Amino acid sequence: MEKTVTLDDIVNLCLRRGFFYPSGKIYGGFRGFYDYGPLGAEMRRDLINDWWNYFVETRGDIYGIYGAVITHPKTWEASGHVESFIDYIVRCTRCGEEYRADHLLEDAGIKVVDLTPEELSRLIRENNIRCPKCGGELGDPQPFNLMFSTHVGPKHTKSSIAYLRPETAQLIFTNFKNVVFTMGATLPFGIAQYGKAFRNEISPRNFLFRLREFEQMEIEYFVNPKKMDECPYFSSIEDFELYILTAEEQEEGVDEARPARVGELVETGVIGNKWHAYWIAESLKWLERLGLRKEHLRVREHVKTELAHYAAQTFDVEYLFPFMGWKEIEGISNRTDYDLRRHMEYSGEELHIVDDGEKVVPYVIEPSFGVERILMALLTEGYTKHKKRITLKISPRVAPYKLAVFPLVNKEGIDVKAREIYHALKNRYRAYYDDRGSIGKRYAKADEIGVPICLTVDGQTLQDGTVTLRLRDTREQVRVGVDEAERRIEELLSSWPWRRGY
Numbered sequence: 001m002e003k004t005v006t007l008d009d010i011v012n013l014c015l016r017r018g019f020f021y022p023s024g025k026i027y028g029g030f031r032g033f034y035d036y037g038p039l040g041a042e043m044r045r046d047l048i049n050d051w052w053n054y055f056v057e058t059r060g061d062i063y064g065i066y067g068a069v070i071t072h073p074k075t076w077e078a079s080g081h082v083e084s085f086i087d088y089i090v091r092c093t094r095c096g097e098e099y100r101a102d103h104l105l106e107d108a109g110i111k112v113v114d115l116t117p118e119e120l121s122r123l124i125r126e127n128n129i130r131c132p133k134c135g136g137e138l139g140d141p142q143p144f145n146l147m148f149s150t151h152v153g154p155k156h157t158k159s160s161i162a163y164l165r166p167e168t169a170q171l172i173f174t175n176f177k178n179v180v181f182t183m184g185a186t187l188p189f190g191i192a193q194y195g196k197a198f199r200n201e202i203s204p205r206n207f208l209f210r211l212r213e214f215e216q217m218e219i220e221y222f223v224n225p226k227k228m229d230e231c232p233y234f235s236s237i238e239d240f241e242l243y244i245l246t247a248e249e250q251e252e253g254v255d256e257a258r259p260a261r262v263g264e265l266v267e268t269g270v271i272g273n274k275w276h277a278y279w280i281a282e283s284l285k286w287l288e289r290l291g292l293r294k295e296h297l298r299v300r301e302h303v304k305t306e307l308a309h310y311a312a313q314t315f316d317v318e319y320l321f322p323f324m325g326w327k328e329i330e331g332i333s334n335r336t337d338y339d340l341r342r343h344m345e346y347s348g349e350e351l352h353i354v355d356d357g358e359k360v361v362p363y364v365i366e367p368s369f370g371v372e373r374i375l376m377a378l379l380t381e382g383y384t385k386h387k388k389r390i391t392l393k394i395s396p397r398v399a400p401y402k403l404a405v406f407p408l409v410n411k412e413g414i415d416v417k418a419r420e421i422y423h424a425l426k427n428r429y430r431a432y433y434d435d436r437g438s439i440g441k442r443y444a445k446a447d448e449i450g451v452p453i454c455l456t457v458d459g460q461t462l463q464d465g466t467v468t469l470r471l472r473d474t475r476e477q478v479r480v481g482v483d484e485a486e487r488r489i490e491e492l493l494s495s496w497p498w499r500r501g502y
């Protein structure tokens with residue numbers, strides 16, 4: 001069945017049910033900023049915890065850190081952000097409105113990837129692109145640095161300028177030595193971090209997709225450059241299947257990904273080394289575990305012109321949004337030793353590690369996930385509408401509530417029993433109790449906010465001690481004893497997806 005979910009559907013659900021609110025709405029809104037509502041805040045927490053659990057807690061070779069948001073300005077000189085983290089803006093010569101040059105071209109159906117200001121200028125003239133607001137003529141593209149800056153301390157001088165981090169990654173590089181020394185880390189190992197990042201986007205757009213304040217979950221995995229093909233976990237993902245679109249294929253005009261085995265992609269040289277391949281597969285395994293379908297995920301290699309200055313090879317994991325096509329939700333780069341070497345150069349500190357008796361500056365593979373983008377993919381994947389009735393079929397791992405408890409009616413002691421069961425279960429599952437309106441309306445609301453299981457207490461409960469468990473995705477109802485309800489709920493939640501009907 002073709003999904004017809006639109007961006008409006010997702011936005012409306014999020015606003016109506018308290019997943020997200022436009023920030024500063026009482027003051028007329030604040031473009032590029034969203035606040036998490038109660039349901040979104042729960043989902044975010046679960047998503048980050050699940051990521052931490054999968055990539056940090058249960059592995060043993062990855063250390064978690066949590067760095068500062070306002071960061072030493074030298075960090076960003078070393079990383080190259082002060083110099084080259086820029087977009088080009090054009091200003092309307094008549095009304096003064098400013099636009100991102102490449103977005104204006106994209107909106108006119110012209111595909112652009114990392115063009116020089118001269119090329120942007122030429123394309124704007126050739127295609128006679130004018131101010132979308134007033135039709136006025138546009139000026140020449142000017143560079144605009146996307147980092148937010150602030151002043152630290154009372155003196156507002158040039159030397160007091162600091163930056164809000166535009167990515168969490170650099171805090172990992174600047175703490176590399178600390179982790180090696182304090183934790184006794186040896187190669188290969190990783191450092192993980194989640195947290196806010198800030199980019200002064202010229203034109204925030206597509207709801208949660210291009211925000212000025214957003215959250216990242218990043219890993220830098222350090223490997224001896226001589227051992228990029230010595231990955232002890234490789235056999236566990238060798239046969240993993242994914243959809244790939246290589247740089248070469250894109251240069252030949254292909255835009256459809258093809259299925260491939262990870263092992264084959266390494267053998268044929270599509271993915272540069274086994275560690276890079278391993279991290280691509282691990283990332284996809286986690287995204288699929290969250291409920292994103294394999295067919296809705298593809299791995300697209302960056303073509304030369306879009307490759308960042310620090311990367312030897314980058315692959316984006318893209319999700320197929322029915323309303324805006326394939327969009328990046330994760331990037332996996334081979335950043336080589338670029339960052340550590342730059343920080344050595346700018347700080348004068350030695351950032352080596354000893355491996356096999358030799359001092360080495362490790363290479364790094366970086367899986368970098370966008371929290372809001374993944375949340376948007378999960379909401380899109382789960383959103384189903386049937387005869388105006390919305391069901392959010394999201395994984396119990398990230399569902400804002402795992403359980404809802406209802407009394408069929410508010411009398412004859414049924415409500416008393418239902419509250420008793422609710423209080424017994426709510427310490428184990430994030431649950432809510434609802435006795436308002438009809439039972440049908442309560443089920444409808446629970447479906448809409450993605451509650452996987454509803455537990456209903458009725459007259460029969462008082463007689464034989466059984467309750468009804470209703471499954472969101474199939475509307476199936478099972479009758480179980482109160483004393484075994486917890487075990488059954490646990491079984492059901494851990495065996496999701498129950499049935500894939502969409």
Ligand SMILES: [Zn+2]
Pocket residue numbers: 092093094095096097131132133134135136
């Ligand atoms: Zn104008």
